[in-house]
Amino acid sequence: MGVVRSLARGCYLACLIFTINLTGCQSLSRYESRLSDVSEALSQGNLEKAIDAHGYLSSNDDTLLYHLELGELYWLQGDYEQALRSWLIANKIVTSWESLARLDSSLVIQDVGSVLINDKIKTYQGYDFEKVMLASRIALTHLMMKDMPSARVAIKATHEREAVIENFRSRQRQHLQAEQTEKNYSLLDFPDYPADTLESTDISNLRNSYENALSHYLAGFVYEQLGEPSLAAPGYRKAAELRPKALDLLPGAKTLNTRMSRAKVDDSTDLLVIFEHGLAPVKKSIEIALLIGQGGDATYVPFSAPAYNAPQVTEDVGLTMRESSLQFSSDVVDIDAMSRRALKDEMPTIIARGILRSGVKVAMQNAADELDDSGLMGGLIGLAGVVTELADDRSWRLLPRNIGIARQLITRGTRTLELRSGSRSHSLEVLVTGRFMLLFVRQVGSQWYVNQVSFN
Amino acid sequence: MLKTAYFPLVALLMVVSVIVGCSKSVRYGDPKGVETVTIEFGSTDLQSIAEQMTRSILTSPLVVEGKRPLITVQDVENLTSEYIDTRGITDSIRTELARSGVVRFVVDEDAMAQQISELDRQADDEYYDQEVAAPKGEMVGAAYRLEGNIRSIVKQNSDIRDVYYKVNLQVWDIRTGILEWSDETEIRKVLE
Numbered sequence: 001m002g003v004v005r006s007l008a009r010g011c012y013l014a015c016l017i018f019t020i021n022l023t024g025c026q027s028l029s030r031y032e033s034r035l036s037d038v039s040e041a042l043s044q045g046n047l048e049k050a051i052d053a054h055g056y057l058s059s060n061d062d063t064l065l066y067h068l069e070l071g072e073l074y075w076l077q078g079d080y081e082q083a084l085r086s087w088l089i090a091n092k093i094v095t096s097w098e099s100l101a102r103l104d105s106s107l108v109i110q111d112v113g114s115v116l117i118n119d120k121i122k123t124y125q126g127y128d129f130e131k132v133m134l135a136s137r138i139a140l141t142h143l144m145m146k147d148m149p150s151a152r153v154a155i156k157a158t159h160e161r162e163a164v165i166e167n168f169r170s171r172q173r174q175h176l177q178a179e180q181t182e183k184n185y186s187l188l189d190f191p192d193y194p195a196d197t198l199e200s201t202d203i204s205n206l207r208n209s210y211e212n213a214l215s216h217y218l219a220g221f222v223y224e225q226l227g228e229p230s231l232a233a234p235g236y237r238k239a240a241e242l243r244p245k246a247l248d249l250l251p252g253a254k255t256l257n258t259r260m261s262r263a264k265v266d267d268s269t270d271l272l273v274i275f276e277h278g279l280a281p282v283k284k285s286i287e288i289a290l291l292i293g294q295g296g297d298a299t300y301v302p303f304s305a306p307a308y309n310a311p312q313v314t315e316d317v318g319l320t321m322r323e324s325s326l327q328f329s330s331d332v333v334d335i336d337a338m339s340r341r342a343l344k345d346e347m348p349t350i351i352a353r354g355i356l357r358s359g360v361k362v363a364m365q366n367a368a369d370e371l372d373d374s375g376l377m378g379g380l381i382g383l384a385g386v387v388t389e390l391a392d393d394r395s396w397r398l399l400p401r402n403i404g405i406a407r408q409l410i411t412r413g414t415r416t417l418e419l420r421s422g423s424r425s426h427s428l429e430v431l432v433t434g435r436f437m438l439l440f441v442r443q444v445g446s447q448w449y450v451n452q453v454s455f456n
Numbered sequence: 457m458l459k460t461a462y463f464p465l466v467a468l469l470m471v472v473s474v475i476v477g478c479s480k481s482v483r484y485g486d487p488k489g490v491e492t493v494t495i496e497f498g499s500t501d502l503q504s505i506a507e508q509m510t511r512s513i514l515t516s517p518l519v520v521e522g523k524r525p526l527i528t529v530q531d532v533e534n535l536t537s538e539y540i541d542t543r544g545i546t547d548s549i550r551t552e553l554a555r556s557g558v559v560r561f562v563v564d565e566d567a568m569a570q571q572i573s574e575l576d577r578q579a580d581d582e583y584y585d586q587e588v589a590a591p592k593g594e595m596v597g598a599a600y601r602l603e604g605n606i607r608s609i610v611k612q613n614s615d616i617r618d619v620y621y622k623v624n625l626q627v628w629d630i631r632t633g634i635l636e637w638s639d640e641t642e643i644r645k646v647l648e
Contacts, residue, residue, distance in 0.1 A: 159539050163494065219539075227566060230534035230542035237537040 031394045032282050038069070039279060039397065043445025047077045064093045065124045065394055068134065072398040075141065076442060076449045084141045087134060094131045098161065101168040122392065127342045128165045128210035129335070130396045135161050136215040139222070140274075143438055144453050152226060155219045165210050176349070187347060190288045190305070197308045198344040202337040209342035212333045213243040214274070214403050220252070221272055221407075225436050225455065229260055239332075246329040250407050259409075268409040269454070270436040271326070275319050277421045277443040278401030281308050281336050283343070285391035288354075303354040305347070306391040308340055312401075315422035319406050319441075321430075322416040326408045333403035339395060350391070400442060417441075419448065495619055495647040497540045505623050505641055506548035512639040513549070518600070518627060519558045527553075527627065528598035529564045536608035536621070545623070546602070562598045571595070600627050600636060617647040 041050035051073050054066075071086035126134070139154035187195040220235030236252035251259065259270070286307040289300045319328040410432045417428040419441060426448045430439060434454030442449040491500045518525060529550055532542035553559045563571045578589040604625035611618045620642065627637040 156539075163496070167494070228541070228543075230531055231539055233534050234537050234539050241537060 030284070031397070032284070035069070035397055038073070039444075042073070042076070042398070043447060045447040047073060051077070062124045062394065064090050064126050065396065067093075068126070068130065068396045069398050071137065072396075075137065075451070078451055080141050080145050084138065084145070087138050087141065090126075090134055091138060094126060094134060094161075097125055097131075098164045101164055124394050127339070127395065128169070128208075129212065129338045129342055130399070131165065132158060132161055132210050132212060132215055133335075133396070133399060136212070136218060139215075139218060140438075140440070143222070144440075144451055146453060146455065148222070148226060148455070151222055155215075155222050158215050158219065162211055162215075166208075169208075186351075190351075192288050193286060193305060194307055194310070197310055198340050198347070200311065200337070200340075202311075202334055203341045203344065206334075206337060206341050207242060209338050209345055211238075211242055212338065212403075213239040213247060214333045214405065216242065217247065217250075217252075217332070217405060220256075221436075224256065224259065225270070227260070229256055232256055243329075243332055246331045246404075249327045250329055250405065262409075267412055269412050269432045269434055271406075271408055271410045271432055271439065272437070273319065273326070273328075273406040273417070273439045273441065275317070275328070275330075275404045275406065275419065275441045275443075276400035276402070277315070277317060279444060280395060280397050280399040280401060281311075281339050282397070283308060283339075283391075283393040283395055285393055303358045304391040305350055305354060306343060306393055308343065311336060311340075316420065317402065317404060317422075318418075318420040319404065320418045321406075321408075321410070322418070324408060324410050324415065326406050326410065328404060328406035330404035331402065332405050335399050335403070336401050419443070495617055495645050497536075497538055497621065501621065501643055501645075502544050502548065504643065505545055506552065508641045509545075509623070509625050509639060510549050510552040513553060513627070513637060514556060514558065516627075516637045518636050522558070524558060524560055525600055526560050526562050526596060526598045527600045527602055528562050528630075530601055530603040531566075532603070532623070532625070533605040535605050537610075538608065540606060542606060545606075549602075549625075562596060598630060601630055602627050615648065619645045619647075621645075 035054075037053035038050045041047070041053055051070070054070055054073060067086040067090035071083045071090065074080075074083035074086060077083075135154060135158040139151050139158065142148075142151035142154055187193050187198070216235045216239035218235075220232045220239065223229070223232035223235055233253045233256055236247075236256065240247045240252055262268075262270075283306045285304045288303045288305055317330040319330075320326065412432050412434075415430050415432050417430050417439075419426045419428065421443045424443065424446065426443070428441070428448070428450060430452070434456050437454040438452065440451040487499070488503065489500075491498045513519060529546050532545055534540050534542050550561055554561060575590055575592050578584045579586075579592060581589075602625065604623065606621060606623045608622075609620045621644075622640060622642050624640040625638065626635055628634070629636050
């Protein structure tokens, strides 16, 4: 028995050392802190510095996240080749996920590490809305590179991705419902959790967390310019279904035939402006006290869950073009609400994993107490459990907080675009040219980034 | 002790069985076979619509009279919220009708730019023998135009998704504006 006890002690010590070592690694550091230099340089307009700062971040377990963020930086810099390279690496990972998701609803089974240590130990797989946004970003990059055939392929991949996600989430819900026999915990069971941050009309009005009106409107725009009205019309219709109020005034399916019959020699440009502002919301780790066991054995175990701060007050965003009636809709994609909806939808599985993890940690501590009469080992394991208990706060942070679009047939020539975001404003001289044109503006802090392309 | 000795073997067998169970093979399928992978518009729907409509046109007075009418094909308007490439439908109908030899087709609106480009190219006497080059001004206009639309009604609750498609096609006499032929076909798909 003495040998067995020694072996058991050895195992526990090894676990303890492993756990304590983790305290120094990235799974225990806040993602926001890791990205702070990048986002600060971005808001100061120093993209070179932002890219350099991003280069220091490890890409081992977070390859997807690393390339999502890096692609965004290159995109804003106007280096489309590098942006595409990064996003295609990220896309390859998402495509692998899609292949699994098509076949296997048991993909819900998560990495063992997330049960033993914390959810951040998991390889980052991306939220569904990030996967869809990635496909839209790739399509936009192809457009900026004047590669319409590749943009069309990327647009088509966006529809297919949404279909895979819809199908997978539906099967996953059925799978989880069939598996759940014990009590289902909800956020109401955890009074310490700021449940109100996941409850608002903006969040509940979303059809789901992943479909966004921009990707469908962009599909409509690309198919229209390619002379494919049968595919353009549903793009506009789907976008309008997702954001009926926002897209009511913009050119869409109703006026598609009129636009399609526009003479090829007229002197106007079909101008689409995509105006993005801010950064995606920051997630943080919230500690929830969970009571495990009954009677004298009952123990409170710290259990962490990701949470968002209360939503910011919506800033007044505006866009006008002098000497034109350019129509602007500011609220086409609300990534803040989509992020919260994604977290809300994921909470049941996060809670289930957290409860399981808490149980494992308590069991480890109790077993250590039995092996070591001094209580030192149990105490250390308990301490390690507390230190390592952090929620997964990773997300594609460099995405904008909100996206608006404007579109109008504009007579060609130099035009002045007036942009406004909260107290900040910016004036931009734009040469409107070509049969159709895409103008992309992104505001982060005091900086305004502009990308544009025209097609004849 | 004997039982514990089997653990690695059992674990190995389980891993192998999982790998074998997960492995996928590639096979050729029948392109005309019924496809029900998802409820969305698919190859079976496209083939069914094209076949029914082609059959209907081939038995219409427009064709039976043996005049080999000249037809131009316009887009089938997609009035659904689903990404359906309706050119797939009109391409299939045109191919089947052309194969029958009872109708002829002229350049449609989408292919006009390429047609003009080719005529312009051949008009260049530096490269083309003008005696055999296709001259401008001899294209023949269509007597009829084929057009149509596809609509859908989607209903869904927590258990069932019901999708109904209706495709309507028409052939119009371009000179007189008379509707010479029209037919429609319906498809209903239910996902439970």
